[in-house]
Amino acid sequence: MSRSPDLFPRRNPARRTRGVALITVLSLVVIVSLILVAFVAAMRIERTASYSYSQSITAEYVGVGGLRRIVAELQNEMGKDSAPLLDYPGKPVYTNVSSTNIMPQYVGTNADMSNLVKISTTTPPYAGTLSSGRLVASSVNTSIAAANGRFVDTNRWNLPQLGRFPGATNTPNWILMTRSGVTDGGSGGFGTTGNTLNNSSPGNTNFVIGRFAYAIYDTGGLLDITQAGYPTTLSPSDLQEIKGVLPGTSLSDTNLAIDVQKLIAWRNAATRSGYLQYVTNFLATNAGQTVYPGDNTFLSRQDLIKAAKDQIAGLTTNALPNLTTFSRDRNAPSWGPMFNASDLGGTNAALYAYRNNAGISNSSPFTAANRNPNRLLPGVRFGSANTLTNYTSTGSAETFSVQAGDPVVQRRFPLSRLAWVGPNGPDGASPSAIRACFGLSWGPSADPNLPGVNVWKYEELTAQSTIKTLDQVASEGRAPNFFELLQAAILRGSLGVNGNAGITSGTSYKLSIHQSFPAFQLLRMGAAAIDQADADSYPTVIEYQQSGSPWQACGVESLPGIISVTPVLGVPYSSPQTEGETSATAAVYLSFNLWNPHRTTPASIPELRIRVRGSVGVYNMHGDPSVLTSTLGSKSEPGFSADLDEAIELSVAARTGFTTPSTLMVSDLQGTKPVSTSPSNFDEGEWVEAYPLGMSLTTNIAALRLHDFPYKLGLNSVITTDRFQSTKVTLGYNSVSPFNAVMEFKSPSGAWIPYQFATGMNNELTWFSSFGGNFSIVSANYRSDKKSSFANFVSYLGGTYPAGWTYNTDSGAISHRFNETDPWTSPPSTGTVYLEQCNTWDRSLIFASNDPRSTRFNAWTFTRRGSASILATQNMILWSSTNNATPLEKGYGGDSSFVQQKPAIFGTSYLPAQLARNNYGSDTAISSTSNTVTRTGAGTDTSYTDNDGLRRTADSGLFVDTSAASGNPFERALDKPVILNRPFRSVGELGFVFRDNPWRTADFFSSKSADSALLDVFTVQDSTERVVSGRVNLNTRNASVLKALLTDAVIDPVSNTTLSASDAETLAGTITQFTSTNKIANKSDLANAVSPFLSPATGPTLSTNFTSLDNQNLKLRREAFVRALIDTTQTRTWNLMIDIIAQSGRYGPNANALDKFIVESERRYWLHVAIDRFTGEVLDQKLEVVTE
Incomplete structure (x- = not known):
């Protein structure tokens, strides 16, 4: 039997149409869904990126804001004990600077890190009588993990390679940043309501948005590797020309771990073959911050660290704690008198209370006609805006503007300008430049004995025939000249000592009348400085009008x-x-x-x-x-x-x-x-x-x-x-x-x-x-x-x-x-x-001089007699170690039976050769505050005090043995003064300048020095920049740095003897030992404080800081360390590197402790900053974004 057709589907067009539509709709739904999913995913990615970006911006804000607060705290620290002068708005001047506050206070430091100054900690960053720091950290150390596991370990804090923190507990703590500022979190609390640290409600200003921590390093005490060091192929003579500046620093010390040849080959690729010219021509006039075409440099500390890690330029990481790439200094003096005469045993007369008078111009004890010349230099200021003209080393002019409240001494005075004052008129500069910088003009003498003869004439005098003080210069709206700066830097009580003080008429009065005028002595010193620095032996003669008469102050050359x-x-x-x-x-x-x-x-x-x-x-x-x-x-x-x-x-x-x-x-x-x-x-x-x-x-x-x-x-x-x-x-x-x-x-x-x-x-x-x-x-x-x-x-x-x-x-x-x-x-x-x-x-009356260079105490009469050697007396050798039998053991002279006439200030026994020492036989004259012996002296010692009652040691005053040739300039060549006949290579070489007291040159070696401020006022560098680089803070705790500056310094310019590395190491160690407890407030302290510290007792007592008695007692050799350090160092400017790690984030709603902070983003910066200690001004800064 056959199958029935109803068992199979039959074709139905309507039903097929409906199925296609359903499939299409479903497909569109899928596509739209996919688009929606992709959009939502993209939005979520964008939201995450935007949130991350916003948090990074927040971290940047936290970091920059933190840096600003840190710098502000450093500036506020300067006024912690005394408010600044505020007579000119916005231009403060701190007048309380001393050895106790010249440097930032050390907070949170440890013995292993010599460069570390401060870290963020629970202790205030400074404490003073007027105020204390407010940038206080929380109790949470940076090594403690945050709520989301973030922490900063010691390896990260050690990244600057300026020392290694010994453990996590020594590292900084976090400071919290809220919407309204910083806090240590101690009073905020936690909770979802109220002004708590974690309540994010818009109205809560205490809500924490981030945190930061910092470490501050003193990089001012390090070698600026962009300049330090020289080719080992440099000849000894060429080296000595640059030894006074940072490029002349020896980097051969194994502690520095630097291959000098590789460093120079890399850094000075274009200039190493002509290094001397590079230093004296290019660096000297460019403030050290410009790179010569074809040379290389280190652009940042990270750049330097990378080079050391990669062993580029001969560097290794072991060298890094001694090196920096950032060094700045205000190119202007900061000196002010540090003591009153009475502090050192001198007179308590108000006129000589130098420290107390530092802010006084013409009020009591001074007058408008008798002003105070020795002021705190940053405190002498212009009263209105002016346009000043400055002159380069070539004599060309350039102008700049100053405002009311700016200091009148805008720049240190370059000693290279001395070459302009030639023996036959202007040399290398225009008459207008010389007039502006020296107050001198070249023209016919007014002395009737020199008709028609041209001499240098000083033109900037007051109506009282005195050199103008700095406040008088300020009122004229110009820069001070050389002689005005000399006057400002030399204590007035050391000038104008008259051998016949108290005599008001007669022969003795007339013979010494010139001795009473400080202007005459200052002009002589200035002329002598010019003669030291020139190559010829033509004495500089400077004429000025003293009370209507043409007086001539003669310089000193090596002539009979x-x-x-x-x-x-x-x-x-x-x-x-x-x-x-x-x-x-x-x-x-x-x-x-x-x-x-x-x-x-x-x-x-x-x-x-x-x-x-x-x-x-x-x-x-x-x-x-x-x-x-x-x-x-x-x-x-x-x-x-x-x-x-x-x-x-x-x-x-x-x-x-x-x-x-x-x-x-x-x-x-x-x-x-x-x-x-x-x-x-x-x-x-x-x-x-x-x-x-x-x-x-x-x-x-x-x-x-x-x-x-x-x-x-x-x-x-x-x-x-x-x-x-x-x-x-x-x-x-x-x-x-x-x-x-x-x-x-x-x-x-x-x-x-x-x-x-x-x-x-x-x-x-x-x-x-x-x-x-x-x-x-x-x-x-x-x-x-x-x-x-x-x-x-x-x-x-x-x-x-x-x-x-x-x-x-x-x-x-x-x-x-x-x-x-x-x-x-x-x-x-x-x-x-x-x-x-x-x-x-051989046995006759002589009209004698104590020192042929001096115009002071040089009129006395002496009868040559007794057991003295005929040859010695005939040749006027006042003091001989071979002819020293009684009564000649301290030289020729004596009581009235020998000396018929003498300066009135001396006692009955006059032995003028002892003025070569002027120490009254004391082996602690360099440091002693005892001035109990009266000016007139007594017994068999001849000595005098200056007008301020201070007995200042003469050049041979560190010797006490009267029977030996040592310390006797009449007999031994080593004890004689030196004429350089070349440009100054260091401001310390002003110590060779004769100051018109018998046997006294400018004093850079004793506690009572009246001349030490010269070390701060002048410079051998030609730069006219306001801010310069390449100077080390004298308060450095790095002995290796000082050793590098001292090694190979000339201790004797005649024999060209230099300071060995071992001797330099000894001195450097002693100086850092001194500054560990006694900070150097000004470069002048090298003379007044450090030199006496090196050997408070002299004479036959040899300090371990010197290898021989001559190196210790000869002024010329003792001052060698001053000459080596003075132009390569500074004390005025804080050069700091601030290492800050900043994190944005928050405390969650359930936070209940300060360590439960949720970190969302982080930034790290290294800020190199230079701050003027006397004004609080940030002179320069350089920010590095740190990549880890």
């Missing part, structure tokens, strides 16, 4: 000067007097002792001559009235007065001679040698070869011979004690014709110009006037008090003495009939004549 004038009277050997004669004719001479007291050989020596001007009176009670018709003196004695103007040139050899004090000899004269003839006119003198000395038949001495002096020796005349020394020679006998012996040089223009005077300076008021002494003379007479007969005798100049006379070469005594008993104490009955001192060349 007059150290004594010696009148000599005696009967010539060619016409000897015979026993019993009643008349005799004596020759009269003026001889001269010259000395170049310097250790160095002069360069480019000019022609020199000695010139004698003025009147000389010669008279005696036994003068023959039939020939000597004039009567002189108070007793109307027969005599004559000569009015001289005689000059004679020195030979070429003599210009470089006189390295020891020596009498002028015929061989020292230029041209035809003179003969010994007497001038026919009483009013004249003639240069001659003098008659022989003592028992010798030849002298070769060149002297100025006056008219012969005839004696009339009466047989019955009575000789009393006052008559046996009655022959008198008076210099400047005629008051209208004062006397002086002058050294002159021939200028490049051909004019003869004075540079040194036997006494005083060019103004004739300061010359010898009625200044004389007595000589021995004996004649036939009957001494009534002793009933003894005396033979006729006038002292001989040479040849054989008359019969019956003998000469004792040891004592210098002359006696008759071989009896050497002194008749004045025990006269014999046989009629013996005895002269304790005879009037020969």
Whole structure:
């Protein structure tokens, strides 16, 4: 049977249409669903990305905001103990800066990390009497895991490679950031309502949006590796030219772990072959922040770390704790007086309370006519806006603007400008540049003795003939000049010391009147600085108007000067007097002792001559009235007065001679040698070869011979004690014709110009006037008090003495009939004549100078006598270790029987050679605060105090042994001063500059130094930028850094002796030991504080910081560490690196503890920032985004 067709479907068109539609609809639904799913997924991805981005932005805000708060806290810390000066809005000046607050307070540091300054911790970042820091961290350490497991371990904190945290507990804590600011979380609490830390309600300002933690490092105490180091192929002489700046730093120390050659090859790829020129020309004028084309540099600390890890440029990671790539300093001084005179044992007079007066200009104890020159330099400011002109090293001008409240000292003064003041006018700069920078103009002298002769003239004086103070400069709207800065930097109480203080009239008053004027002394110091830095030996002469008179302040070159004038009277050997004669004719001479007291050989020596001007009176009670018709003196004695103007040139050899004090000899004269003839006119003198000395038949001495002096020796005349020394020679006998012996040089223009005077300076008021002494003379007479007969005798100049006379070469005594008993104490009955001192060349009266360079205390008279060596006294060696028997153990001089005239401030016993020390025999003079000995001195020590009552040590004052040659510039070359005759390579070389006190150069070595501020005011760098780089903070705790700066520094520029690495290491360790408890507030403290710390006792006591007594006690060598550090260091600017880790996030609704923070994003920054400690100004900053 067949199947039925109803068992299979049949075709139905309507039903097929409906099925297709259903399938289409279902497909569309699937597609739409897929699109919706994809959209939702995309939205979720975008939402996640947007949330992550927003959180990263929040983390950035937290980080940047945190940095701003940290910097603000550092600025606030500067006023924690004393509010700043706010007399100019927005321009604060902190006047309370001292060794206790010059650096940021250390908070949260540890012994293992010398560079670490602060971390965020539960302790306030600073604490003071006025305020304490508010950036206090929570109790949650960064090593504690957050709610979602995030934490910061020590390895991450060690990333800067500036030290390693010893453990997690030493790392920073978190500071919470809320909508309204920062908090430690201690008072916020948790909860879903109220002002809690985790309540996200829009009105809750306490809601936490992030947190941050930080560590602050002192990178100012590190070597800026973008500049430090030099090629090992650099010659020693080239190295010394750059040793005073950071590129001259030695990187050879193994502790630094640097391959110097590889470093220089990479960093100085284009400049290593001409490294000296690169440093002195390019770096010196570009503030060290510009990269020379073709060279390489490290752009950031991360760049430096990567190079060290990859061992590029000779670096290893071991070197990194000593290195930085960011160093800045405000190129302006910050000095202010650090002590009152009374603090160091000086006077308590208000005028010399230097520290107390630092903010005072012309109020009590000062006046408008007598202003305070020694101010806190950042505190002397312009009162209004001005446009200043600055000058580059080439003399070109550039202008910049200053506003009211800006400091008047905008830049340190570059010493390279000294080269502009040439011996024949402007040299390398325009007259306007020199006038602006020095106050000098080149023009005709107003001195009538120099008609038409051009000299340098100082033009910026007050109505009182004083140098203007900085506040007076500010009122004129200009920059201070060189001499105004000198005045600001040198304590006024050390200037203007007058050897005849208290005398108001008469000869002594006139002789020393110039000594009282600080302007004269400052101009002399400035001229001496110019002469140190120039290559020639033409002394710089600066003329200024002192109360209407043209006074000239002369510089100091390595040239001979007059150290004594010696009148000599005696009967010539060619016409000897015979026993019993009643008349005799004596020759009269003026001889001269010259000395170049310097250790160095002069360069480019000019022609020199000695010139004698003025009147000389010669008279005696036994003068023959039939020939000597004039009567002189108070007793109307027969005599004559000569009015001289005689000059004679020195030979070429003599210009470089006189390295020891020596009498002028015929061989020292230029041209035809003179003969010994007497001038026919009483009013004249003639240069001659003098008659022989003592028992010798030849002298070769060149002297100025006056008219012969005839004696009339009466047989019955009575000789009393006052008559046996009655022959008198008076210099400047005629008051209208004062006397002086002058050294002159021939200028490049051909004019003869004075540079040194036997006494005083060019103004004739300061010359010898009625200044004389007595000589021995004996004649036939009957001494009534002793009933003894005396033979006729006038002292001989040479040849054989008359019969019956003998000469004792040891004592210098002359006696008759071989009896050497002194008749004045025990006269014999046989009629013996005895002269304790005879009037020969070797035993005569001298008009002496203590130091031929000085115009101070240099008018005194001394009779050469006793057991002193004839040669030593003839040559004017005031102090000798081989001729030091009593009473000469401290040099020539003594009481009134030896010294006829002297400066009034000294006591009864005057031993002027001791002024080379001025230490009153103390071996702690460098550091002692004792000034109990009065200025007039006592006993056998000669010493003086300055006007502020401080006894300041002279250059040889660290020696105390009077029997040795050491510490005696009259005898030992090492103790003599130095003239560089080249540009300064370090500001510390200003320590070679003579300051016009006998045997005192600028003091950079003692606690009482009045000159140490010079170290901060001047610079050897030519950059005129406001901010410079490449200087290390002196308060560094890295001894290796100081060792690098000190190694190979020259300790003696004459012998070119340098500081060894081991010696540098010792000094560096001691200095860091000092700064660990006594911070250095200003670079001047290297002199006032650090140097005395290196060896508080000197003399025979050798400190372990020095390898020899000479290295310790010689001023020139002791100051070597100052010269090495002063231009490579600073104290004013905080150079810090802030390492901050910032996290955005929140506390969840259920959070109940500070460690339950949910981290959502993180940023890390390293901010390099330089902050001026005296103003709080951020000088520069550089931000690194850290990639980990």
